[in-house]
Amino acid sequence: MTDLLEIALSNAAMATALAVLAAVVCRVYRRSAFAHGVWLVVLVKLVTPPLVTVPLPWFAEPADEVVVPAFLMLDRAAPAVNLLVDQARNPAVEPFDAVAAEDAATHGSLSSWKLPIVIVWLTGSVCVLAWMARSIVRFRRLLRFARPAEGVVEEITAELARRLKLARHPEVCLVPGTVSPMLWGLGARPRVLLPVELLPRLDREQLRTIILHELAHWQRRDHWVRPLEMVVTALYWWHPAVWWARAELREAEEQCCDAWVIATIEGAERAYALALLETVAFLSRTRVPLPVSASGIGQVSHLRRRLTMIMTGHKRRSLTWAGCAALLAIGLLALPLLPIRAQQADKKELRGVINLQVDGGAGSFEILLGGDGAPDKEAIELLKRALKLLAEKQQVKPLPNKQAKAQREEAENLVQAVGMLEAQAAEQRRKLAETQAKLARARERLAQLKGGPGGGAMPMHLELKLAPDGTAKKAIILGTPAKKIEIPRNLILKIVDGKITGIDARKAAPSPDELRARLDRLLREVEELRRAIPANPTPKQ
Amino acid sequence: MAGREQLPPRVTDGEWAVLQLLWERGSASIRELARALYPSGGASEYATVHKFLERLEGKGCVRRQRRGGVYLFKASVARDDIIGRELTALVDKMGGGSLQPLLTNLVRAKGITTDELRDLLKLVDDLDARKRPRKPTV
Numbered sequence: 079m080t081d082l083l084e085i086a087l088s089n090a091a092m093a094t095a096l097a098v099l100a101a102v103v104c105r106v107y108r109r110s111a112f113a114h115g116v117w118l119v120v121l122v123k124l125v126t127p128p129l130v131t132v133p134l135p136w137f138a139e140p141a142d143e144v145v146v147p148a149f150l151m152l153d154r155a156a157p158a159v160n161l162l163v164d165q166a167r168n169p170a171v172e173p174f175d176a177v178a179a180e181d182a183a184t185h186g187s188l189s190s191w192k193l194p195i196v197i198v199w200l201t202g203s204v205c206v207l208a209w210m211a212r213s214i215v216r217f218r219r220l221l222r223f224a225r226p227a228e229g230v231v232e233e234i235t236a237e238l239a240r241r242l243k244l245a246r247h248p249e250v251c252l253v254p255g256t257v258s259p260m261l262w263g264l265g266a267r268p269r270v271l272l273p274v275e276l277l278p279r280l281d282r283e284q285l286r287t288i289i290l291h292e293l294a295h296w297q298r299r300d301h302w303v304r305p306l307e308m309v310v311t312a313l314y315w316w317h318p319a320v321w322w323a324r325a326e327l328r329e330a331e332e333q334c335c336d337a338w339v340i341a342t343i344e345g346a347e348r349a350y351a352l353a354l355l356e357t358v359a360f361l362s363r364t365r366v367p368l369p370v371s372a373s374g375i376g377q378v379s380h381l382r383r384r385l386t387m388i389m390t391g392h393k394r395r396s397l398t399w400a401g402c403a404a405l406l407a408i409g410l411l412a413l414p415l416l417p418i419r420a421q422q423a424d425k426k427e428l429r430g431v432i433n434l435q436v437d438g439g440a441g442s443f444e445i446l447l448g449g450d451g452a453p454d455k456e457a458i459e460l461l462k463r464a465l466k467l468l469a470e471k472q473q474v475k476p477l478p479n480k481q482a483k484a485q486r487e488e489a490e491n492l493v494q495a496v497g498m499l500e501a502q503a504a505e506q507r508r509k510l511a512e513t514q515a516k517l518a519r520a521r522e523r524l525a526q527l528k529g530g531p532g533g534g535a536m537p538m539h540l541e542l543k544l545a546p547d548g549t550a551k552k553a554i555i556l557g558t559p560a561k562k563i564e565i566p567r568n569l570i571l572k573i574v575d576g577k578i579t580g581i582d583a584r585k586a587a588p589s590p591d592e593l594r595a596r597l598d599r600l601l602r603e604v605e606e607l608r609r610a611i612p613a614n615p616t617p618k619q
Numbered sequence: 620m621a622g623r624e625q626l627p628p629r630v631t632d633g634e635w636a637v638l639q640l641l642w643e644r645g646s647a648s649i650r651e652l653a654r655a656l657y658p659s660g661g662a663s664e665y666a667t668v669h670k671f672l673e674r675l676e677g678k679g680c681v682r683r684q685r686r687g688g689v690y691l692f693k694a695s696v697a698r699d700d701i702i703g704r705e706l707t708a709l710v711d712k713m714g715g716g717s718l719q720p721l722l723t724n725l726v727r728a729k730g731i732t733t734d735e736l737r738d739l740l741k742l743v744d745d746l747d748a749r750k751r752p753r754k755p756t757v
Contacts, residue, residue, distance in 0.1 A: 217709055219635075223702045254703030257710040261723040274699075288725060295723050304723065331723070347750075351743040354726055355736060362731045381726070381739055389746035 096120045097319040110333035111397045115405040120323040121310045126413045206312045224251035261292050263301020276360045284353035294338035351385050628678040637671045641694040648689045
């Protein structure tokens with residue numbers, strides 16, 4: 079599809095150049111038959127597939143350089159260039175066959191700018207074709223009511239056919255309506271159509287010239303050009319050169335047939351010119367007389383030129399051999415060519431012989447061609463696109479605004495939470511120190527009780543209530559008076575054979591409620607502290 | 620455009636088919652027309668033909684007459700008038716305007732004024748006179 083689009087666009091460009099050339103040539107060499115041939119070449123060019131590609135050296139693209147990012151390795155062994163991601167240098171990127179991905183991207187579907195063009199183009203073509211098909215169907219339906227000509231018209235036709243040495247000739251039919259005499263060639267058999275109402279306005283000589291004009295069209299096979307025009311118009315409906323070529327072609331055709339008429343019938347110039355004017359008058363009759371400003375100046379000047387040529391022009395009916403040769407040369411030169419930019423010329427042969435040279439340490443590569451050192455346009459293009467793809471794939475930042483904001487907030491929250499936890503830890507440490515101090519005091523008292531000045535050791539029982547996990551939750555000191563001591567939750571008494579062998583302090587896992595309460599406390603504290611700090615700590619002095 | 624009013628009206632494809640039958644048969648009832656146009660049709664096809672006939676009647680292309688309880692329709696425009704009109708319009712579109720790939724016309728000029736015609740005639744005469752000093756009588 080992409081290739082077709084490129085060929086079509088290239089043909090369109092070539093046809094434009096040819097059309098300009100044709101206009102110049104026809105201005106210099108004023109022969110209708112030659113002009114007809116040249117303009118025909120313009121149309122044919124548009125639907126000729128290019129056979130020979132011609133590199134245009136003066137239109138070459140500047141040499142390309144591709145800088146390969148450091149994280150990429152180029153696989154030299156492969157016949158095509160393979161891009162691999164260097165895991166060591168950039169472990170974040172997965173290995174990725176960029177060329178394959180690019181191939182899939184370009185060959186699987188049309189690249190983004192081409193797709194709308196193709197859609198609009200094809201839609202237009204379908205519309206033009208539909209319009210043509212509808213017109214043809216309706217025209218043929220109306221033609222069913224055309225009556226074969228009899229009498230004078232038939233006589234004249236037979237006589238002219240003999241004079242032109244035609245083995246057979248198209249049927250001449252009479253049709254109603256205000257239409258021009260014409261040759262209808264789209265269908266099984268071509269027919270010359272004459273409007274019934276025109277006949278009474280022409281004398282016999284004038285009628286002869288007009289029928290002869292139509293037979294000349296048939297003899298020249300002008301009706302064969304119509305399908306070509308239709309196809310080209312449907313394909314290149316947007317191309318001004320098509321419409322230009324068609325208008326010029328039509329004018330050349332008419333001038334050629336005019337030349338046939340005045341060459342075939344001696345001294346018929348005046349009769350023919352008047353017949354044309356009579357036809358024009360007939361065609362204009364049913365029209366509302368147009369205001370002068372809206373009158374067809376172009377039409378009149380066209381008619382004026384045509385009439386002048388009929389009255390004064392030369393009578394050569396067809397091309398001279400020199401004209402034929404010139405046309406043939408133009409056709410042979412222009413038709414099969416496909417001009418392309420020079421670098422693309424030999425891409426088929428050059429593929430796969432790409433050398434890579436490491437450029438001094440910067441991690442960039444220069445891509446050179448094996449043979450003469452000219453860069454391979456296709457490979458470079460491929461590489462460029464592959465690199466772009468990779469870069470896109472690799473790029474994580476910048477994040478979209480919203481996401482970035484969310485992340486910033488999250489980070490702030492984390493910092494805050496850590497701060498709070500630290501504060502909590504300090505609090506815990508302070509409490510622990512307090513408890514330890516209390517415990518030390520308790521031990522002191524215990525020692526005093528044991529070996530105190532009273533001498534008599536006071537028997538003391540420490541009854542411990544053990545929790546299922548072997549830690550003591552409560553201790554009861556039996557004596558006088560018996561005393562119950564609550565063991566703080568964060569103290570663990572190690573008991574072996576009923577004796578306390580050690581005390582451990584631990585950070586008890588605080589319950590969620592406790593935590594919340596503690597957090598609240600902390601928050602209040604922080605709030606108070608903040609209030610205590612002056613809002614503007616830098617004094618003015 | 621004032622001049623267009625004298626011209627026969629344009630007809631659609633469906634109306635055209637009905638008119639064609641009327642030209643062939645002279646006159647026909649709705650039922651006959653419906654059967655001819657839609658051999659396997661039913662009530663809706665009948666209604667379609669009825670609609671075509673009403674539109675054609677509105678355009679002045681058909682007339683109806685009551686014959687023994689049914690309406691008989693008859694074309695009231697000449698076939699050549701309608702064909703000529705359609706052909707003219709079609710050729711104008713296909714061959715006269717900018718879209719002209721379908722026809723090989725003798726001349727394309729339309730809407731030429733009398734003054735312009737007179738001017739062109741004079742041109743022919745002048746050229747003729749220059750070519751042949753002894754001007755032939757027309």
